């Protein structure tokens with residue numbers, strides 16, 4: 001009887017050990033995710049190195065898994081790696097500000113997020129896609145920054161012509177440009193404001 005109990009205990013331990021291990025692995029994964037969320041920063045200086053298609057695909061895929069209102073997936077992402085198009089987007093963006101400098105800070109890639117105006121939650125949906133893209137970029141060792149004025153650019157005749165050229169039909173609004181490249185700086189974050197979080201207990 002005693003040996004039967006011992007055998008059962010050993011068997012249980014053998015089953016429990018991998019479970020504990022799996023739980024620990026899950027914990028570690030969670031922490032890695034939190035670390036990525038905390039350490040991502042807006043990058044405003046890039047090397048000239050073009051990220052591989054494989055790496056960009058990972059970032060883009062993460063973008064497509066952002067939550068969207070009623071799961072309607074109102075956004076689309078246009079991945080621009082072509083230098084001439086990237087430069088054109090940069091010039092159009094600068095023109096909105098009446099500036100001439102490169103608002104994309106030399107980043108070689110621009111992921112343009114647009115969203116369908118006919119879906120009530122489109123701005124929120126597109127913003128969450130932007131968040132996923134930026135965090136995913138950081139997770140795979142790339143730098144990123146949200147560059148604004150996508151709405152103005154894609155509402156302009158030049159922007160509309162680009163959408164047509166890209167075969168995009170429909171009522172799409174520019175939500176943001178997620179610039180991507182290899183970081184050439186590592187900025188430190190501003191301290192979080194003291195009253196950022198308020199508990200209601």
Ligand SMILES: Cc1cc2nc3c(=O)[nH]c(=O)nc-3n(C[C@H](O)[C@H](O)[C@H](O)COP(=O)(O)O)c2cc1C
Pocket residue numbers: 040041042043044145146147148149187189
């Ligand atoms: C809606 C939005 C628009 C932004 N537009 C720009 C922009 O046009 N140019 C820029 O350099 N940074 C832009 N940023 C980046 C912010 O300046 C940056 O997130 C902020 O300073 C906090 O820094 P962190 O991202 O490193 O935490 C934008 C961010 C958001 C969320």
